[in-house]
Amino acid sequence: MPRAFLLFLALSLGACATARSPLPRRETAALRYNVTYTREPGRGLDVEIVLLPSSPRDFLFRQPQRVDTVWALGEGGSAHPLRLRDGEVRVPPGTRFLRYHYPLESRSRGGERSFFSGTGEGDAWHVAGRAYLLRPRVVAPELRVEFTVSGTDALLPWLPDDAGVYHLRGEDLVDSGFHGFGGRRCEARVDTSVLEVALLGRFTHLSDADVCAWLAQAAREVSTVRRAFPHPRITVRVVPVPGADEPALFGMVQWSSPPSISILVGQDTTAASFTGDWIAVHEMLHLTHPTLMPRVAWLTEGLATYYTELARARSGRQTARQAWQELTDGFARGQAAAGSRTMAEVVALDGDWQGVYWAGALFALRLDVELRRVTQGRARLEDVLELLATRGPTSSLAGFGAAVDTVAGEPLFDGLLDHQLSAPAFSDLGSLLDRLGVRIDPGGVKLQAAPDSRLRESVDGGRPSDDAG
Template sequence: MTTGPRAWLLGLALMLNACAVVPPALPSKDSASLRYNIAYTRQPQPALDVEIVLLPSSPSDFLFRQPERVDTVWAWREDGSSDALRLRDGAVHVPPGTRFLRYHYPLAPSRGGGWSFFFGMGDQDSWHVAGKAYLLRPRTVTPRLRVDLTVSGTSALLPWRADDGGVYHLRGEDLVDSGFHGFGGRRCEARVGASVLEVALLGSFTHLSDADLCAWLQQAAREVGTIRKAFPHPRITVRVVPVPGEDSPALFGMVQWSSPPSISILVGQDATAASFAGDWVALHEMLHLAHPTLLPRVAWLTEGLATYYTEVARARSGRQTAEQAWKELTSGFARGRSAARSRTMAEVVAREGEWQGIYWTGAFFALHLDVELRRVTHGRARLEDVLELLATRGPTSSLGSFGAAVDTVAGQPLFDALLARHLTTPAFSELDALLDNLGVRIDPGGVKLHAAPGSRLREAMDGERSPDDGG
């Protein structure tokens, strides 16, 4: 694992991954308020032609969450007349009598077209785009809003499942958190226990077969089982996008909190199956499914949990040794400490652009919290038990609720005092003492593990659960 690709991932994810999660609504028998007909077209260049069919009760104000490639929306009336509606800050107001809204969304990257991972990138006749980039949605989404959506012109992998007639029946909230979408490409499935990963392979690879790519994702999903008792969702979708001229197994990944969640990963087009042995990106993204989404967002904790458990899970599965895991963790802590300088943790995490400090102060706090939970319960409880408890309480949580769950698992107040110690003192000020207690020594040649007062806790953390074979 190299510092460069990991650094790129951490920075981009922190800058871009800021979607809110809406708790699932109860199914409704209400008829759809809106219908989206999405047509994939190839000429003169790949694009999505979107038609929104309105009813008298439909909303009249719409917006793009990320206006980028559309500047005009056409409003059509029943008599065939139309008006060109120019976007104002990504928004349009629908004139009375409008029956259809139509617009053209180009998929091919254009000059100054922004970060293509969201707005459209592809290979040959396969394309990847975030739903929030191309879907015009109502400015106000009410709980009763229902949406029917169809796709024509190519096969699509959206976060949701269509009915037998190819219609997706969505809640209004699905337009708000619409996840990643894939058009064209090939499909494979990876199964872990009772869960399924539906995968879109959006382009060609020099050395990788479809089976290689699906096996890699299945391995990552199985490693989540070293942290959680079962894979956190019965179904998710994953899009794999090749990056020409690159041979890294995974360059960047992100989870979007659609319902169910959707993941997309950029993979070097010239990567080999052997290179996946050292990959951590797919696992890191899937580990975000192991914790609830915190609202308001607490990036240092959610990214810290995923970063910490990325190394723990790879050690527990046998993909790396305990020494390698601690080398990765201590190297990351060193980078975080360098970025933090002498500032307190509170000062570090308050500056969102300083992702090295944010991710690794969070990972260090997760490690310390895991150690303290095991210590005060004499090994009967661990940080994973907090995640299991929170999973019974719904897909979202808050920092306060997370702390209360920690205290419940610990059987005593723990979280607030430990967090206050970290926030008010220089970041990583307790690192050296903690590593010494765990028997982790950093030598010029690497990391040495040795007997120490807390070495039994460290050994339990490294290898206490074997991954579920799935099947």
């Protein structure tokens, strides 16, 4: 599948939310979810919601396509169906339980929709929490939830207690991440962080250890951008795609707490092909920046796209020349898509994914170079990400800019951004590459001495030690 199409999927299906601290277990729950994986008739999830006196009474499905009926049960056991209107459910007085069945299997298989609504084989299934969970229409900050899963081994974003109960905030139902049911498990580790991995299907040429080694390599590459892997624990679901031999076809991170990642991998791929993969490290690189609210796709995707090539070069998985070849090829695609439009016009259109991703990546490059220039090499764009990490899991475009100025020691961000937004997108690409010593010849990129070639080498050669001048 072409990389360009994968970028489009990631942009069009992108999600953002807020990371949160774990729920203290002493707090009393107002809702209880009991989820049971069932095999007959047809694989699916039986969901029971136990209502307490303090429970909300208005619920909704964010993606109501697969649930036809929700049953309301009173204290006496009588049950009657509730009507769904645009996915909304109003709970009648006296209701003690809500119950419904969510089918994981669907007549239409494949494509981005099944990536969220349910895809898998045998007893290994992948689904987004937002697809199958009926949650309160309005989530109060104080809402507390207990959540259990039975019938199979599940990999959810959260950690259960010793009794298998997940203690959640109501917001976890809103930003519920990706869920895996069944399959096999392995772990990938980098430093003190752990990636819990669910392998949701079979591969023809890969062992489970091959998959976890690939993910561990991607996680180590993230540590060339940040001083340490950004989270102590994340979950990753790997879903085989029959009839495909690409190392990775598509991936996405969702900002559950902690974040959850899912990746589609060709069922017939080999361990050797992982050396050319970029999707796993790209998704993990999204963990290096805060969630920007409101969403600023050109910046967050631009950062991940820019660092995808640099991280692979810094780790030795590709050469510096290959990294600049990938970057310049991407800039050329973005420039072709942008035409004569300004950057502001390009990034205002979510559907213009080539322009959005690569205009953002070019801005990241220019910002990185300018930070190194004005500080005589003492600071870099990675230092902005480190500073933002101390300020919390969310930020804004203004907050990002303020962090840039703090690291630079002078006003830098607004002037650079205003200039870039008002100019034709990619109009100064050629002069920037010339100063960096990146020459595009018919035979490919060549790196040569130039006024800022030392800056270029500091960009693609990895971060200096923390005590370097």
